[in-house]
Amino acid sequence: MSTSVNENISGFEKVSNTxxxxxxxxxxxxxxxxxxxxxxxxGPIFHYSNTWLLIVNTGTSIITFLxxxxxxxxxxxxxxxxxxKLNELIAANNNASNRLLNIQDLSEEQLNTLYEHYRTLVELTQKAKSNTQSHSVEDAIESTEEAMKDDLLKHDKN
Incomplete structure (x- = not known):
């Protein structure tokens, strides 16, 4: 029994989409x-009457409300x-982290905290000069620390 996606849409849904x-x-x-x-x-024809004003005020109010x-x-x-769609892309990518699939359910405060963590991730991956090197803040910190140790070792050898 094959049905089109549009066959399951209600009349109200069709009208609102249209x-x-x-x-x-x-x-x-x-x-x-x-x-x-x-x-x-x-306006001049109706002498700018109250009825003339009421027509546009009422019409725009109703349309705006709806x-x-x-x-x-x-x-x-x-x-x-x-x-x-984003969840599907994350699920299809083996390298993507699925920890953020339900991020829309977090509070604004939690989202801001997470945003700051990912800003840190961006800064750390930029320092490591690789955008694909890590997939979490923890990995980025670890790999950046390793890169910094390597840089120190190279510097000490010179």
Whole structure:
């Protein structure tokens, strides 16, 4: 029983995907600008009445309210998809560490601490002049210490 991935998508999902795609397109942007221009030009015709003002205020408020949730839904979906793709790449690479597969579940403080560890890793691998020499902060420290010892031994011989 072979089913297409798109066959399992709900009606709401299809509608929200379509709206997300079209709302970010050039024709929709041009249409939005045209509507605002028409509304602005019609001001003198309606004597800049409260109803005239209310039309654009209400319309933009409703659209903005709905778009916030649509954008967040789209962002959540894209984030999960990117995480899954990255996890697949990590799992497929024999040299990659899988310790960070669920990193998105860490707190911001834990992420900042981990970020500092990886900044240290970058600095140490740059000193070792090899970006593929190590795969963890611990390995980088160890290999850098070994390289520094080797440099000291070479220096002592001279």
């Amino acid at each position: 709206i997300t795609t079209y709302s970010g397109s050039s024709p929709v942007f041009i249409a939005a600008v045209a509507l605002i221009l028409i509304w602005g030009i019609s 778009m916030v949730f649509l954008i967040q839904k789209s962002q959540n979906k894209e984030s999960i998809a990117v995480q899954l």
